[in-house]
Amino acid sequence: NAGVMQNPRHLVRRRGQEARLRCSPMKGHSHVYWYRQLPEEGLKFMVYLQKENIIDESGMPKERFSAEFPKEGPSILRIQQVVRGDSAAYFCASSPTGGAWKQPQHFGDGTRLSIL
């Protein structure tokens, strides 16, 4: 299966710890998007990255959240000093180019983050 791979599928952290979520895009895709789905809500855009560049992070909370997509390796969404409100499903998507209005984004099955 050459789809978008996210790991871990489930992550449990205590308040104040750090959470690292990984996303490997589909082969040949250099554009990555992160979305968050809070319980009983729709998916919300967080950040859009190309290799080594953050293109749009307008949906990211101002503090504690960061994202990267290095030249080698997966994209990482990092949440520092987690709080209970960070409990959510985090989805990563990828596309071959950034003109997404003409082509689909391919999603992974998400990381479900639970904060104790």
Next chain:
Amino acid sequence: DAKTTQPNSMESNEEEPVHLPCNHSTISGTDYIHWYRQLPSQGPEYVIHGLTSNVNNRMASLAIAEDRKSSTLILHRATLRDAAVYYCILYSGGSNYKLTFGKGTLLTVNP
């Protein structure tokens, strides 16, 4: 972003056709209409998209009204695996890489 309106829920029987409506009366001339679905405990899955003409693929058909103010996703023969939340999404303006998900339509398929 142009808004879409979908029914909260719909119900269908297995092996019958399903027509999922979407209203987008403020659609602009350059907006593409995309449909995604999300099965339980999975990420969203692309279904189909179009601009002006009706579109068909192996999963579904998309019928777009002549004035483009509404569209209908057609599942020709619903299966239990089609039970999901279906999202109708438009792209508009400069944020043409963000998918803006609404609440979608929860489709229940009865055996």
